[in-house]
Amino acid sequence: MKPDVLKKQAWKSQGPPSDKTRKLTFIQAVNEAIRQAMREDPTVIVMGEDIAGAPGREEQGFIDAWGGPTRLTKGLIQEFGPERIRDTPISEAGFVGAGVGAAATGLRPLVDLMYAGFFGVCADQITNNAAKMHYMFGGKVNVPLTIMTNIGAGANSAAQHSETIYSVFAHYPGLKCVVPSDPYTAKGLFISAIRDNDPVIIFNHKLLMGMRAGPEVPEEPYEVPIGKANVVQEGADVTLTGVGYTTQICIEAAAELSQQGYSAEVVDLLTVSPMDEETVLESVKKTRRIVIVDEDYPRCSFASDVSALVAEQAFDYLDAPPCRVTPPHTLVPYSLALEPLFIPTVERVVAAATEVLQ
16 A cells, blocks of 8 residues: 555545644554543443453452554553453453443443454344334434454464455444544544444444554544545545545556546445445546455445445436456465455456446
């Protein structure tokens, strides 16, 4: 990824810019968001495996702030203590279920489900309890639960730790699913999610963790709205839609297309449920072509959902069929030679865009 290309991204904020901004990595932005949310609201707690070191270590006279595999919670236990930063046993069913119960009884838990592929261990707690309690109790119970989880291939983590399966969660009513694409949107979406009274799942792509590109990050807390896409770059010839890391792929592909004389509009979807249908349709009606870039498995995927939306509601505006750029319908390979062939690339996006532009 070319840093000079990524710097062109600009979030169109809903409010005035901050006087105090700086470049942070994705990890730093998330860590700051969690700290500020916990300082703001004493009911916010964090729980998960290895988020502070290991359960019970504080009883041995020391506290190790490991911060989990991506260091998002590093150092939080020193400020907030083991009552609010809770290391858990290796039982996703147990601690996700505890998070649902805590949310239903007055707390605002942030639960770290290390990798989205671990979803199967705690599916009942998420899809049958968190997603349905507010509805089944006639609105008398809120579940202000936030679950953060890692997604994405490219880090040589094999099939169980590399899936990008936000479409599974988006399938269930009652769950909000957001996917940050840079440090700015990461901080804003985390704060929005923790403040939200509904269950929100945040999908963090592993390849974005050290990223500093994109808009500068304000020091004060701010929200990026859930359910609202962002037009990162305006264009006239083709719409490129991305989610999380694939938004960065789209930005670089747009730069390549501009060298060929094409004007590409880049839409960062940010939320897969509820999806911002209006922004997608407005863009397609302008450009008359769309390339949807998604790292999820292609069957019953978010890319398929966007493609169906455009085909059903903007058919008369299209000059070419919607085009999807996705991985093959196979598991993420561990092989260093095969894994790069799995992930959507700039070259594939440019080729797809060039095809629909003919």
